[in-house]
Amino acid sequence: MKNSKELHSNCPIQYTLDMIGGKWKLVILWHLTNDKVMRYGEIKRSLTGITHKMLSQQLKELEANGLIHREEYPQVPPKVEYSLTELGKSLLPVLQSMSEWGEKSLL
DSSP states (O other): OOOHHHHTTTOHHHHHHHHHOSSSHHHHHHHTTTTOOEEHHHHHHHSTTOOHHHHHHHHHHHHHTTSEEEEEEOSSSOEEEEEEOHHHHTTHHHHHHHHHHHHHHHO
């Protein structure tokens, strides 16, 4: 079976959408910009309307795609932190452009 890169080698836009597509992934990545490290609860509070199940799923997919890093600390209660990987940070210019476009379009 071909991996995602092989399946979309002729369409980089489709590959990109597979990595970051969906209602929440870009917003999660945006909240993790500026070398932020956030705990699960902080991310949840920053996203109005997301369910626990959806946030967990989106975080797992972003981690599997290599865009975020999940650090789990063995303590009680458990502590888990999320941050951008270098690959995730490479999306910052795209996210910044989208933010600027959104600000202009809201006027």
